[in-house]
Amino acid sequence: NAGVTQTPKFQVLKTGQSMTLQCAQDMNHEYMSWYRQDPGMGLRLIHYSVGAGITDQGEVPNGYNVSRSTTEDFPLRLLSAAPSQTSVYFCASLDFGGYTFGSGTRLTVV
Amino acid sequence: GQQVMQIPQYQHVQEGEDFTTYCNSSTTLSNIQWYKQRPGGHPVFLIQLVKSGEVKKQKRLTFQFGEAKKNSSLHITATQTTDVGTYFCAGGFRGSNYKLTFGKGTLLTVNP
Numbered sequence: 001n002a003g004v005t006q007t008p009k010f011q012v013l014k015t016g017q018s019m020t021l022q023c024a025q026d027m028n029h030e031y032m033s034w035y036r037q038d039p040g041m042g043l044r045l046i047h048y049s050v051g052a053g054i055t056d057q058g059e060v061p062n063g064y065n066v067s068r069s070t071t072e073d074f075p076l077r078l079l080s081a082a083p084s085q086t087s088v089y090f091c092a093s094l095d096f097g098g099y100t101f102g103s104g105t106r107l108t109v110v
Numbered sequence: 111g112q113q114v115m116q117i118p119q120y121q122h123v124q125e126g127e128d129f130t131t132y133c134n135s136s137t138t139l140s141n142i143q144w145y146k147q148r149p150g151g152h153p154v155f156l157i158q159l160v161k162s163g164e165v166k167k168q169k170r171l172t173f174q175f176g177e178a179k180k181n182s183s184l185h186i187t188a189t190q191t192t193d194v195g196t197y198f199c200a201g202g203f204r205g206s207n208y209k210l211t212f213g214k215g216t217l218l219t220v221n222p
Contacts, residue, residue: 042116042213098143
């Protein structure tokens, strides 16, 4: 039981490049979320999903896309990376208790 | 939008001193959760409070949910160096229990 797995752990992108941050969970949780964490800003919700085929926007969705074709996977796509997207990204899934977070992806956009 | 305010932003204590962080919402929460994030790590779930006036304890940690379900606190008795990290509260609002709004966190440092 691996919990929530995020890849890659680190990534450097050039402005304008696109990429996908991967997230997978093996706990059969319906609810999954993507958060970004910036110094002094806490965790801000980007997108979330309440089940396969259902996604919705969070607090800071601009510049990001998500899809949920299976219960297990919830990838986050950066369409055209900008320096403002430099951050640590956490994927999380939720059961009746609290969130289980992945170990994060540290993204730098230059 | 819905916001959860958390204070203080930073707290430095001597080992053995107590520590408290507070969360406040302008609107009624359906539940509140608490997380701990060690430096360089990811948030780890500590506890969830659901009932008005609820108090829960985990060893030296005491969690409270206000009577009006608009505020919450985490109190650590006799801090240890292992308590170092950032403590976040996260509130769920009616109609969106799972769409949590996080406070900005309180960074606790402990001087041995």
